[in-house]
Amino acid sequence: MEPKDNLSAIKNCEECKKKNHDETDCWSPEKMITTLMKNHYQSETQWVEEGLPNLVDKILVNYNAFGGMDHLEGKDLPSKKIVIEVLEDLFTVLFPGYLGETDIISKANIKYQLGAKLNTIYTRLTIEVEKSLKYICRKISECPQDICQKRAHVVVEELLETLPEIRSTLSSDIEAANNGDPAAVSTEEVILSYPCVMTIATYRIAHELYIRCVPLIPRIMSEYMHSLTGIDIHPGARIGKSFFIDHGTGVVIGETAEIGENVKLYQGVTLGALSFPKDEKGNVIKGRKRHPTIGNNVVIYSGATLLGGDTVIGDNVVIGGNTWITTSVEADTRITRGSEETTYRKEKNK
Numbered sequence: 001m002e003p004k005d006n007l008s009a010i011k012n013c014e015e016c017k018k019k020n021h022d023e024t025d026c027w028s029p030e031k032m033i034t035t036l037m038k039n040h041y042q043s044e045t046q047w048v049e050e051g052l053p054n055l056v057d058k059i060l061v062n063y064n065a066f067g068g069m070d071h072l073e074g075k076d077l078p079s080k081k082i083v084i085e086v087l088e089d090l091f092t093v094l095f096p097g098y099l100g101e102t103d104i105i106s107k108a109n110i111k112y113q114l115g116a117k118l119n120t121i122y123t124r125l126t127i128e129v130e131k132s133l134k135y136i137c138r139k140i141s142e143c144p145q146d147i148c149q150k151r152a153h154v155v156v157e158e159l160l161e162t163l164p165e166i167r168s169t170l171s172s173d174i175e176a177a178n179n180g181d182p183a184a185v186s187t188e189e190v191i192l193s194y195p196c197v198m199t200i201a202t203y204r205i206a207h208e209l210y211i212r213c214v215p216l217i218p219r220i221m222s223e224y225m226h227s228l229t230g231i232d233i234h235p236g237a238r239i240g241k242s243f244f245i246d247h248g249t250g251v252v253i254g255e256t257a258e259i260g261e262n263v264k265l266y267q268g269v270t271l272g273a274l275s276f277p278k279d280e281k282g283n284v285i286k287g288r289k290r291h292p293t294i295g296n297n298v299v300i301y302s303g304a305t306l307l308g309g310d311t312v313i314g315d316n317v318v319i320g321g322n323t324w325i326t327t328s329v330e331a332d333t334r335i336t337r338g339s340e341e342t343t344y345r346k347e348k349n350k
Contacts, residue, residue, distance in 0.1 A: 076131050076132075076134040076135035076138060077131060077132075077135060077216070078128040078129075078131050078132045078135075078216055078217055078220065079128060079131075080220050080224075082124055082127075082128055083125075083128055083217055083220045083221060083224075084220070084221075084224050085124070086121055086124050086125045086128070087202065087205065087221050087224070089117060089120065089121050089124075090121060090163075090205055091198070091201065092117060093114065093117060093118065093121070093163060094163065094166065094167055094170065094201060095191060095201075096110075098188075098191045098192060099191070099192075099198065099201075118160060121156075121160070122156055122157070122160060125156050125159075126152045126153055126156045127152075128217060129152040129155050129156055129209075129214055129217065130148050130149050130151075130152035132214055132215050132216045132217050133148040133151055133152055133214070133215070134148045135215060135216065136215050155209065155212045155214055158208070158212065159205070159208050159209060159212075162208050166201075166204045166205065166208070169204060169241050170197075170200065170201055170204065172241040172242040173196075173197070173200050173241070173242060173243050173244065174187055174190050174191060174197060175187070175242065176242040176243065176244040176262065176264070177190045177194055177196060177197070177244045177246075178190050180244045180246065180264050181244075181246055194248075195228075195229035195230070195231060195245075195248045195249075196229075196231065196244065196245040196246075196248050198225060198228070198229065199225050199226075199229045199231040199233060199245070199248070200233070200239075200243060200245070202221050202222060202224075202225040202233075203222060203225075203233040203235060203237070203239065204239075205221065206218035206219075206221040206222050206235035207235050207236070207237070207238075207239075209221075209235070210235040210236050218235035218236075219235065221235070222234065222235050229248060229249075230248060230249035230250060230251075231245060231248045231249070231251045232251065232252045232253065233251075233253045234253060234254055234255040234257075236255035236256065237253050237254065237255060237256070237257040237258070237259065237271075237291070238257070238258045238259065239253075239258075239259040239263075240259060240260045240261035240262075240263070240296070241261045241262070242261055242262040242263075243259065243261075243262075243263055244263075244264045244265070245264075245265045245266075246264065246265070246266050246267070247266060247267035247302075248267055249267050249268070250267055250268040250269075251265055251267060251268065251269050251270075252269075252270045252271065252272060253271045253291075254271055254272050254273055254290060254291035255290070255291065256288075256289045256290050256291045256309060257271040257291035257292060257293070257294070258291075258292075258293040258294065259271075259293075259294045260294055260295045260296035260297075260298065260315070261296045261297075262296055262297045263294055263296070263297070263298045263299075263300075264298075264299045264300070265300050266300065266301050266302040266321070267302045267303075268302045268303040268304075269300050269301075269302065269303070269304050269305075269306075270304075270305045270306065270307075271291050271292050271294070271306050272291060272305065272306070272307050273290035273291055273307060273308070273309070274290070274307040274308035274309070274311075274326055275308075276290070288309065289309035289310075290308070290309045291307075291308075291309060292306045292307065292308060292309070292311040292312070292313060292325075293311070293312045293313065294306075294313045295312075295313055295314045295315040295316070295317065295331065296315045296316070297315055297316045298313055298315070298316070298317045298318075298319070299317075299318045299319070300319045301318075301319060301320050301321040302321045302322075303321045303322040303323075304319050304320070304321060304322065304323045304324075304325070305323070305324050305325070306319070306325045306326075307324075307325070307326050308326050308327075310328070311325065311326060311327060311328055312328040312329075313325075313328070313329045314328075314329055314330050314331030314332070314333065315331045315332070316331055316332045317329050317330075317331065317332070317333050317334070317335070318333075318334045318335070319335045320334075320335055320336035320337050321337070322337055323335055323336070323337050
């Protein structure tokens with residue numbers, strides 16, 4: 001394509017229109033220079049001395065207008081960076097040699113290294129949990145200064161005490177993935193490469209904090225993993241052993257969802273809310289069960305959507321892909337979507 005043709009193809013440059021430039025200024029070096037020289041040009045020094053203070057004033061006005069996005073005092077909010085680092089440290093403990101810092105724990109002096117790692121987790125996470133508890137406490141009323149600190153110690157101690165149980169449950173999840181995917185070569189491959197492993201591990205850690213009423217941190221953990229894997233599991237969901245998400249991208253599991261044992265989901269499955277009941281003022285009523293309950297030994301194929309807190313899926317149910325379910329399903333049922341005829345038509349030569 002000749003340059004002129006290329007210019008005409010993109011002549012509707014929106015940026016140029018906004019600045020009243022000639023429609024080809026953005027694509028012609030000569031005209032671009034001319035246009036720049038015609039504008040109110042100021043040196044870097046001029047902008048720093050005049051433009052920058054003006055910008056600061058505008059942003060301060062914006063802070064006042066949109067105060068919900070500010071936390072200028074910096075009190076009582078956990079550090080997202082530290083929470084993620086602690087999560088990585090927990091992976092080191094849960095999957096030594098696989099996830100997290102793989103060179104930290106070795107058989108030669110595992111007892112010392114494990115103790116040191118757990119102590120670091122305990123110290124750092126307690127500080128972040130305390131800040132999270134204070135964040136909620138101060139919203140309600142002033143409380144005794146040390147109450148949140150004491151509670152934070154208890155919460156983190158209880159979380160760490162559950163690690164052996166979490167590892168046991170994760171072992172069943174990994175086994176379910178290895179047995180449930182014909183393409184899986186080994187448990188090593190599953191642990192190192194399957195996105196569901198890290199996501200489910202994160203969920204099981206975050207859930208322990210969630211049920212102990214720790215604000216903010218469980219969601220920081222789960223949404224961090226959501227951003228990495230595309231799998232969105234709310235820490236409030238209740239999920240049994242031997243849970244496997246095949247492929248995973250686009251899976252959504254809501255806060256009040258309940259999932260039994262030996263359940264397998266494929267990509268794009270949604271366990272969501274059917275509607276959001278509101279009070280007389282139009283505000284969403286929170287705290288109710290909004291998401292489905294899934295029994296044991298259930299398989300849900302890709303793209304299926306299950307909605308509503310009253311929707312109960314019985315044991316041994318198989319739900320086909322791209323189905324839409326808003327009512328309960330009896331045990332031992334197979335649900336498939338009716339086939340649609342696909343038509344192929346060859347266009348005649350013109």
